[in-house]
Amino acid sequence: MLFTSLALLASLNFSLAAQVILSSSNASITSSTIIDALSNDSDYHSLLQLIQRARLVPVLNRLNGSTLFAPTNDAIEHHSLWKSVLMDSNELLYENVQEQLRQQLFYHLLNETIPPETLHYPHSYSDSPSNEPPPHPPWMPIPNGTLGQEPQRLRLGKRKDDGYVGVDAFCNGGAKVVKGQVDAGNGVVLGIAEVLEPPPDLATVLSQHPSLSFFRKVLTPEIKKVLNSTSELTLFLPVDEAWDALDHYERIYLESKYATEDLLRIVNMHAVVQNGVKWADSFEPAINLTTIDGTKLEIVVQPERTTVSTADLIQPDIYASNGVLHLISSLLIPDDALQITPEKYLLALNCSNFVSLIHDTELTYLINDTSSISTILAPSDDVLSILADGELPKPGSEEMKKLLQYHFIPGNLNLKKLHTGMLIETALEEPGLGGNPQVMRVEVDETQQEEAWKWVRFGGAKVLREPVKVNNTQIYFISRPIPPPSDALETVLPMLDYSMFIAAVLSTSIGDKIRNAASTSLLIPVNSAFDRLGLLVSEYLLASSSKTDLENVLLHHVLSSVRYSETLANGTQRTFASAEGSDLSVSREKNGTVFVSASGGWDGMKSQLHTRNILTQTGVVHELSDVLIPRSVDLTVGKLMKAARGSTMVSLVTKAGLDWVLNGTAPPEDSQWAEQGFGKAGWVLLCPHDNAFGQYNLTELYADNQKLVSIVSQHLIPLPAQHNELIVTPLHDDPLYNNRPLLLDDSVTYSTLQSASSVHGDLVFKQSDDAKGGYIVGIKGARGTDKQTDWANVISWGRTTTTGGGGVIRIDRLMMPYYPSWWSEYGLPIVVGVLGIFAIGGFFYGVRLIWRIDTTEATYEPASTDDDD
Structure with a gap:
């Protein structure tokens, strides 16, 4: 029905003019030329002056069979350009170009064609017009320009009983025909109430259409330049509702300043540049077109609707100076055509500085693979902007490369998979770990149920806002960049509980060995362990003359493999080789306590292991309660x-x-x-x-x-x-x-x-x-x-x-x-013995005296009586 109405409107060209003449009180007066017709009507006095200024009198006299839509004096009075030309008192004898005015006047002249075509052939002017007059008068329209060999079209329409010129496909807008037809010998004149504006370039056309607000929002200067500089461009542009089919974050990306390349690709999938502009009347009954991007558009005209591949044609033939715009209902792109990479999401999500650092270190493969499944820990621009100079490694340096790799985690690590103490492998492959991935510690407050992302830390960096899941990529926005672990000594140096062990290491020649030995686990005794060792043992080991024994003791605390908490506390292996050359054995009590026993020392020498998972460039650090002595150290x-x-x-x-x-x-x-x-x-x-x-x-x-x-x-x-x-x-x-x-x-x-x-x-x-x-x-x-x-x-x-x-x-x-x-050995015992003899003799003498008294005194017995008996 859309194209039927279009054909009907086009056929109204001269019949509409005739209807207006018959219904008008102004009877037509035959003139020999169009110029005569304008001269005979005072309403066209201003128009005639402009035609003279543009040096188009010979052109109009030479034309035959044309229709001039003539703006009245009142219409010209309300048009800024035409009015300004009239008000210019200079005769402009030497400046005969007036190109813009001339082209606008040509736009008011129709050929006898259906659909109606004007004498306006739009051109693109890379330079300003010169002040020299055109070389070959009369200055007829040049049939070549940004619409190819075709002139600009003008659509006619009727609303109620009035005729309009310059309407859209739905007969809206345009200038009303207000004066009846005047027949001239070489054409027809119709009076209109407004000056007709020639269609502008495509970029301007789409920026003015109410159904293209989203595209206006994402229109970049680069795309605008392409739209304006491409001739014979047929553009099928999706309306606002069509963009809603994209993922939310895809829309955010397209709205960012980094999406120009992808937006241009989308435009090219909807744009056709062939020999001639593809107006809607060329679609019947069907036509196949090839876009700039190489995709195929199949257009089929049916009585009830017109389809453009998978979309419906909503509004055809919105004219422009360098082509035509057709509005369609949906995007014409394959499912996998957009190819929005993690990089593009990061750019859209305010992480452009992070992306720039990745480009500087040539790590773009981490953010440009749409098929890989990964998790990205991304500091936003706001986070990086507050860092002082020197807080980050130099851009492009090896240190910066390691730092950035440490922010990428293979696999999709969503919130449900995180728990406190877990170690996650990163994309950083450390030589100090034998080329194996460096790990990162995760901390989660698992008691918090609502907005769980607020209680997550990666390597000590807090998650600032809700993570984003886009395609195969999970993105966490963190509070600061996470430096990868440094060497073992530098890592533990700020930890005061380990200061005695560190001092012992630095007093020997094995500091570099412990610092740089690949794939090691360092078991560090706390400071109190040296007191528990026994003061004389500590003093001996820390003496300058005992460096060899001290080195063996220190190396006995270095496992020759990387053993994280899970391996030591819950693993099945019970013996581990140390850098000193002998083994350490691990035992686990029923209550979960883990002990480490030395290869030497004294009987029962062991130390309680507190697994800390302090990560280093070459492995991991754990804590011991006591110092362990290997069998190579003989304490005499x-x-x-x-x-x-x-x-x-x-x-x-x-x-x-x-x-x-x-x-x-x-x-x-x-x-x-x-x-x-x-x-x-x-x-x-x-x-x-x-x-x-x-x-x-x-x-x-x-x-x-x-x-x-x-x-x-x-x-x-x-x-x-x-x-x-x-x-x-x-x-x-x-x-x-x-x-x-x-x-x-x-x-x-x-x-x-x-x-x-x-x-x-x-x-x-x-x-x-x-x-x-x-x-x-x-x-x-x-x-x-x-x-x-x-x-x-x-x-x-x-x-x-x-x-x-x-x-x-x-x-x-x-x-x-x-x-x-x-005296102490003999005298005192003799004295004690003599005194003892006298004491014994005195005792028995006293007993004898008491006995004698008892036997010399009279004793009586009571008389016996019968009663007593």
Whole structure:
């Protein structure tokens, strides 16, 4: 019906003019030419002047069979351009171009054709018209321009009993015919109430149409330029409702400033540029057209409707200076034609700076693959704009590349899949992990049900707004860029609980090894672990002369593989190789507690494992409660004495012939110690620090070997075979608190090497709040001396790792063997014995006196009577 009405309107060309003449009170007057007809009517005085200004009098005189729609004086008075030309007092003798006026006048002249065609052939002018007159008068229309060989069309229509010219396909708009027909010898003149405006370019036409508001919103200068510069363009443009079929985020993208390329592709799928403009009357009964993009349009005209491929034709033939616009009901693009990539979504969602950084580092493959399923952690432009200079790596650098890769996660990670503590693999493949993906920790407050995205953190960065799911891509908007994990030492350096371990590492030559060793898990003891190790052991390991042993201890805390929490706490593997060369074993208690046992150290040495999943460039960091000692580190009595600053005591032990105690070896086979069965015994040596010997003449001590042996023997405690089961005191029932060489309890007594030759060789320990180590030790049974050499304060201790166990207890003074005086040993017992004899004699003498008194006094018996009987 649309095309039927169109044909009907077109056929009204001259018949409509005749109807107007017959119904008009103004009878037509025959003139020899159109110019004569205009001259004879005062309503056309202004029009005649404009024709003269445009130098078109010869043209109108030469035409034959044309129709002129002549604007009246009143119509020209209301037209800005035509009125301004009339008001110009200059004769314009040398400026005869008046191109715009001339083309508008041609638009008012019709040929005798159906559909009606004007004498206006639109042109595109790249340069301003010159001031020179056209070269060949009379200046007839040039039949070539932006509509090809065809002139611009003009649609006629009738509303009620009035005729209109310049209407649209629905007979709306246009200029009313207000003066009847005047026949001239070479044509016809009809008066109209308004000046007819020639159609503008396509970009202007569509920007003025009310059904194309969405396209106007997305129209970019680049597309506008294409629409204006393309000649013979037939454009099938979807109305606003058609764009609603797109996904919400596709529309957001198309509305962004980054969608020009895709919008131009959409336009090209709806645009046809062939030989000649495709007006609606060329569609019958069917026609196939090829778009600029190469897609095919099949147009079929039916009585009830016209279809353009899958769309309905809503409004045809909206004229433009360089083509024609047809409005259709839906988009003419294949389902997979739009190809909106993650990059385009990111641009539309205010992440353009993030995208720019990706382009600078040549990582566009991460955001241009529409088939890949991925999750993107994207900082918006607002987030990146507040970062100070230097907070991000240099654009295009390798560090920036790693940072960006760390924000891409393979797979669709929606909110339902997230839980606290989970580790997700990223697109960052770290050489330090053997080329495996680096992971990221997720934190979720699972108690929150509403707006769960508010309670999610990726690598410590908070999710700022609801995530977006577009095609195969999930996008989370985060509060800050997430730097990938750095090397192990740099990662843990700010953590104060690990400062002693870090200081120990930095004091050795293995810092770079721990920092750069690929695929490792670092088990770091907390600072208190060094105290729990025993002060003498800590002092020994941290001494500058013990670097080799310290390095072995530190490397024993480095697993030669990456083991995250799940593997260590719940995995089936129980033994893991360390960088030191020996293994660590992992055990899990029924209550879920996880312990790590060393390859060496003393019996029962283990540490509680707290899995932390602190990520590093080369693996992961976990926390230990205690330091672990490998079997490659041999802690002897001699080493601990050195840490106790007991070099003088070392000399005494050596000169006494007991140096094998220092090395943790058995005594010589032919020695008295071997004969006494000390071959497999462990030893605990009470070691006075060097300052304790200031009051002694060491030369004199060294000269008296028997006394020297006695002194050393008084400080040596041989350990029983079962001593390892007794080292945990009731006061410290923590199974990890096993750093003591002896069970220390209040009033506990131990025999020394001196006990075999002296009744006063045993030592007894007592608790004391005044002593630094919490205990004092003294010779059992000693009566005390003025010099107080039979007891000492316990300062610290350390445990050896040698066969049989043992260790060193540092004390604050030398304890000399106790030899009581003659009076203390013999006199006092004699006095006590004599006094005892006298006491016994006196007792029996008193008993005898009482007995004698009892037997010399008279005694009476009562007389017996019958009553008593």
